[in-house]
Amino acid sequence: MPSRPCLQCGRLVAKGSYCARHEPRRERNTPGRTGAAAFRAAVISQAGLRCQWVNSEGVRCSTTTSLEAHHKVPLAQGGSSRPENGVALCRRHHRLIERLTNEARKAG
Secondary structure, X not given: OOOEEOOOOOOEEOXXXXXXXXXXXXXXXXXXXXXXXXXXXXXHHHOOOOOOOEOOOOOEOOOXXXXXXEEOOOHHHOOOOOHHHEEEEEHHHHHHHHXXXXXXXHHO
């Protein structure tokens, strides 16, 4: 039994908020999430499942947990989600590089 009006046209619907004509299309797997997950997995895998941060003395971080994928060139600035544009960083070094990048952007 139809019990409520479609939010778009007012036609009575039995289930949901829209009639069949106005029901919003929902993708099961949104491209952004699938792409982001694939990017992250590829970047971390290429890094050997280890943070790629190298300190000023040339010593690489040994962290293998809480790894995140960082875009060398941000998507908003024309970068891509190809693994070549990524660096695997532990959470601590990812925050550090983001802070340094934001400070440099503000200064320059």
